[in-house]
Amino acid sequence: MNSLRCWLAHIETELSSPLVFESCDANEIQRQLDLQQELQRDIEKHSTGVASVLNLCEVLLHDCDACSTDAECDSIQSATRCLDRRWRSICALSMERRLRIEETWRLWQKFLEDFSRFEEWLVSSERTAALPNSSGVLYTVAKEEMKKFESFQRQVHESLTQLELINKQYRRLARENRTDTLCLLREKSQGANLRWDALQRRVNSILRRLKHFTGQREDFETSRDSILVWLTEMDLQLTNIQHFSECDIQAKIKQLRSFQQEISLTTGRISQIFQQGEALMEKSEPLDSAVMEEELEELQRYCQEVFGRVERYYRKLIRLPLADEDTEVSLSDRELDLDEACDVSGGPWGGRRASGGGLLSPLPSSGGRSANLRGERGERSGRDTPASVDSIPLEWDHDYDLSRGLERETEREEGDFLLRGEDTH
Structure with a gap:
C-alpha cells in the first residue's frame, strides 16, 4: 500500500505539471508524445495493482471480522473511494495531456501556415515598395505610379486582417502556455507586426512624395x-x-x-x-x-x-x-x-x-x-x-x-x- 501511495503521488505530480515545449516543430511534438506514452504505459502497468487493492477493500467490507466496528468500516470505505477517485483522475489527466499535445500541434500548424502565407505576401510587397518609380519621372508616369501605389496601399490595409488573425492565434498560444521556450513563435509574430508597420510607413511616404509632385x-x-x-x-x-x-x-x-x-x-x-x-x-x-x-x-x-x-x-x-x-x-x-x-x-x-x-x-x-x-x-x-x-x-x-x-x-x-x-x- 505504501508503494502504491508513493506511485500515485508521483504520477499525479507528473500529469499535473505543465507541458514545456522547447521548440515549435514536429520533432518537439513527437518528443512530448513519447514522454506521454511512457507515462501511459506506467499507468497501465499499475492498473492491475490498483484493481487488486480495490477488490481487497471490497472483500474487507464484507468481512465481519475485519470490520467489526462501524469506524473500521467507514475507514475502509473512505480509502476505497479515495483510491478510486485518484485512479480515475490519473487516467483522465493522462488522456487530456495527450490530447493537449496533439491540439497544440494543430494550433502550431495553423499559426505557421497563416504566417507563411503572410510572410510570402510581405516579401513580395517589400520588394515592390523598395523600388518605386517616383523620382526623375514624367508627370504621366508619376500619375500612373500614384494609382498603382494607391491600390497597393489598399492591399496593405486589407492585409491587416490576416495580421490580426496571426496575432490572435499567438495570444491564445501564449495564454494557454503552448509557446516554445526558444520564443520562435513570439519572434515570428513580433517580426510580422514590425515589418507590416515598416511597409505601411514606406508606402505612405512614397504616396506623399508622388502626391506632392x-x-x-x-x-x-x-x-x-x-x-x-x-x-x-x-x-x-x-x-x-x-x-x-x-x-x-x-x-x-x-x-x-x-x-x-x-x-x-x-x-x-x-x-x-x-x-x-x-x-x-x-x-x-x-x-x-x-x-x-x-x-x-x-x-x-x-x-x-x-x-x-x-x-x-x-x-x-x-x-x-x-x-x-x-x-x-x-x-x-x-x-x-x-x-x-x-x-x-x-x-x-x-x-x-x-x-x-x-x-x-x-x-x-x-x-x-x-x-x-x-x-x-x-x-x-x-x-x-x-x-x-x-x-x-x-x-x-x-x-x-x-x-x-x-x-x-x-x-x-x-x-x-x-x-x-x-x-x-
Missing part, C-alpha cells in the same frame, strides 16, 4: 485652366459688345472700364501662374518642361490677344464724339478690324500708357520667350472664339456722319495698315 502640376494646370476660362468669357463678352450690343458709347466705355478693372485685379494671379510654371519647369523632366512652356506660351498669347482687343476697342471708343440722348452710335467692323491689326507689343505691354484708362501688362518679362511670342502674335491660340475668327460683317450706317477729323484719322490708319500689309508680302 503631381499635386504641384495639377495646381498649376487648374490655375491655368481657370484663367483660360476667364479669358474666354471676356473674349465672348467683348465680341458681344463690339458686334451685337445696342448700348450707347458711354455704356460700352463703362463696360470696358469694368473689364480693365477686372484685368488689373487678375494681373497678380496671372503672374503667379507664370512664376509657378517656371519653378516647376526647373524641377521637371525635359519633356514635361517643354509641355509646360508651350502651355505658358499659349496662355501668354491668349492674354495678349484678349487684353489687346480690350485696349484697342477702348481707345477707339474714347476718340468718338459722345452721342446725343436721342442718337445711338455704333462702330463699324471695318474700323475695328483696322485697329485690331495694330501691333500688340505697341499697345499695353510696354507699361502704363499715358492716355487715360491704359492697361498695365500682367505678363512677366520672360526674355527670349516673350520675344518669340511677339514674333508669333499672328498665330491663333487654338480657341476659335468669336473674337479669334474673322469679324462678323455688319452693315455700315451711312446716316451716321463722323467728324471730318475722325475720317482723316481713319484714312491715315487704313493707309498705314495697307502699307504694312504690302511690306509683309
Whole structure:
C-alpha cells in the first residue's frame, strides 16, 4: 500500500505539471508524445495493482471480522473511494495531456501556415515598395505610379486582417502556455507586426512624395485652366459688345472700364501662374518642361490677344464724339478690324500708357520667350472664339456722319495698315 501511495503521488505530480515545449516543430511534438506514452504505459502497468487493492477493500467490507466496528468500516470505505477517485483522475489527466499535445500541434500548424502565407505576401510587397518609380519621372508616369501605389496601399490595409488573425492565434498560444521556450513563435509574430508597420510607413511616404509632385502640376494646370476660362468669357463678352450690343458709347466705355478693372485685379494671379510654371519647369523632366512652356506660351498669347482687343476697342471708343440722348452710335467692323491689326507689343505691354484708362501688362518679362511670342502674335491660340475668327460683317450706317477729323484719322490708319500689309508680302 505504501508503494502504491508513493506511485500515485508521483504520477499525479507528473500529469499535473505543465507541458514545456522547447521548440515549435514536429520533432518537439513527437518528443512530448513519447514522454506521454511512457507515462501511459506506467499507468497501465499499475492498473492491475490498483484493481487488486480495490477488490481487497471490497472483500474487507464484507468481512465481519475485519470490520467489526462501524469506524473500521467507514475507514475502509473512505480509502476505497479515495483510491478510486485518484485512479480515475490519473487516467483522465493522462488522456487530456495527450490530447493537449496533439491540439497544440494543430494550433502550431495553423499559426505557421497563416504566417507563411503572410510572410510570402510581405516579401513580395517589400520588394515592390523598395523600388518605386517616383523620382526623375514624367508627370504621366508619376500619375500612373500614384494609382498603382494607391491600390497597393489598399492591399496593405486589407492585409491587416490576416495580421490580426496571426496575432490572435499567438495570444491564445501564449495564454494557454503552448509557446516554445526558444520564443520562435513570439519572434515570428513580433517580426510580422514590425515589418507590416515598416511597409505601411514606406508606402505612405512614397504616396506623399508622388502626391506632392503631381499635386504641384495639377495646381498649376487648374490655375491655368481657370484663367483660360476667364479669358474666354471676356473674349465672348467683348465680341458681344463690339458686334451685337445696342448700348450707347458711354455704356460700352463703362463696360470696358469694368473689364480693365477686372484685368488689373487678375494681373497678380496671372503672374503667379507664370512664376509657378517656371519653378516647376526647373524641377521637371525635359519633356514635361517643354509641355509646360508651350502651355505658358499659349496662355501668354491668349492674354495678349484678349487684353489687346480690350485696349484697342477702348481707345477707339474714347476718340468718338459722345452721342446725343436721342442718337445711338455704333462702330463699324471695318474700323475695328483696322485697329485690331495694330501691333500688340505697341499697345499695353510696354507699361502704363499715358492716355487715360491704359492697361498695365500682367505678363512677366520672360526674355527670349516673350520675344518669340511677339514674333508669333499672328498665330491663333487654338480657341476659335468669336473674337479669334474673322469679324462678323455688319452693315455700315451711312446716316451716321463722323467728324471730318475722325475720317482723316481713319484714312491715315487704313493707309498705314495697307502699307504694312504690302511690306509683309
